[in-house]
Amino acid sequence: MKNSCSKAAFFVSGMLPLAGLALPAHAQSLQDALKQTTISGQVGAYDFTYANAGHGADTKNAFAVGGNLNLHTGAFEGFSVGLGGYTGQSLGLYSHNPAHDGSSELTSRTHGMQSLREAYLQYENSFLEVRGGRQFINTPYANQDLYTFSPRAFTGVSGVINVIGQNTSDADSAPMSLNSSTATLSVLAARMFNYNSRYSSTFTDGNRYEAKSNGFIVFGSKYQNSFQNINYALQGWYYNFYGLAQLFYGQADFSTPMSSTSSLFGSAQVASEGNSGDGYTPNGVTYKVDAHVFGGKLGMSFGDDNVALIGSYSPQSYNAFHHGGMIHPYNDNSGTTFTDTMQVGIPDLGPGYAYGITGTIMALNGKLKINPTYVEYNADYGFGGNTFTYGGAYGFPTGMTPIHNESIHVIDAGFTYDLADVLKGLSVAWDTDAAFAQNSSTTNVYYENPYFSSRFYLKYAF
DSSP: OOOHHHHHHHHHHHHHHGOOOOOEESSSSHHHHTTOOEEEEEEEEEEEEEETTTTTTSSSSEEEEEEEEEEEOOETEEEEEEEEEEEOOTTTTTTTTTGGGHHHHHHHHHHHHHHHEEEEEEEEEESSEEEEEEOEEETBBBBBOSSSSOOOOEEEEEEEEEEEEESSSSSSSSOOEEETOSSSEEEEEEEEEEEEEESSSSSOOOOOSSOOOEEEEEEEEEEEEOOOOTEEEEEEEEEEETTTTEEEEEEEEEEEEESSSSSEEEEEEEEEEEEEETTTTTGGGGGOOEEEEEEEEEEEEETTTEEEEEEEEOOTTSSSSGGTTOOOSSSSSSSOSSTTOOOOHHHOOEEEEEEEEEEEEETTTTEEEEEEEEEEEEEEEOOTOOSSSSOOOGOOOTTTOEEEEEEEEEEEEEEEEEOOSSTTTTEEEEEEEEEEEEOOTTOTTTEEEEEEEEEEEEEEEE
């Protein structure tokens, strides 16, 4: 599923306790390092509902309980070890009616999963952090997708170097990332060989598009500074999804205070993707990958609240995959583009444009966080918003002929309530979206396609 910009912030904040955020002490001996092991985790319950009149007549439901337990040793001579076990169990609540059973959305097709998603050796000092083994990374187009008990994990080697300045905010057992780095210039590199999806208990060398692959390599850098009264950040990323595509992603952000309680902020982004190897081959037919997506955001913040206008544009590349659509083997429906919503996004639909409004509202003395988003899409080659199958011509859904200028209207909303007054670490959240895909010149139930999804979470982090 897709995470919009507002949802990304919610899920990252909600999952941070899972990573064992306490910095491990620097021990004088190996025995001391083991004694200084930190333990953290989470338990909770998820409820999921998905109704889609265009893709199937039945409503799907899922319920699961689960959580995770994370251990991180103290550091000895800069070396430490991290372990993280994750589980989700459906309890069989919907198994009596297979037509309505969507348990695989949360717990795989076996109605339960458990896996050791973190098992790594790490070395760190003031300027360098290197990690090898099973781990989480958080980059624009390879990340966790925090929608179940078991975020996406990878096996490989990753590292961050602080070239100018030091990083004082990242906890050393958090996912490898540049997102919250406080260094002026930092660089991330990773080589990943396989991954464990949020639907599975096992690691695989396949991905979203292929049964077997050689993984990927990623390099990224981030520079942040200020000029007079303007804070700004620049980042650039290169990916090689071996045998599928090479991707460049760049983003520029700025913010400047307008008063003591308000600020102006904005961002621009560009993604450009082309072939790596033979290109993508759905259903035995090879299509080149040739995609470009441009996006912008402009908004105002008022204390803890904010509102922003968002937009995206993707030009046509006829005869390429989706006639100009992106592929993203290691994150769900992108989630990176400013106009991405939970189920829909221009990178998946193919060429077209989107515009909308998003924001954050804090209420009830900061205990309730509300993230509403509304987006209008116009897809040059629309197909009802089904972005999960790729076996038809040009990688569109099997048996479906895309139609021109399909309109899709989407509203997302996320609600999070902090229950720390009841029990520290306890929170409840509801995340929902509704969409309607239509085309004024075609009468077809598939393209007049309303759908709705709802996710309810109760979490206790310790």
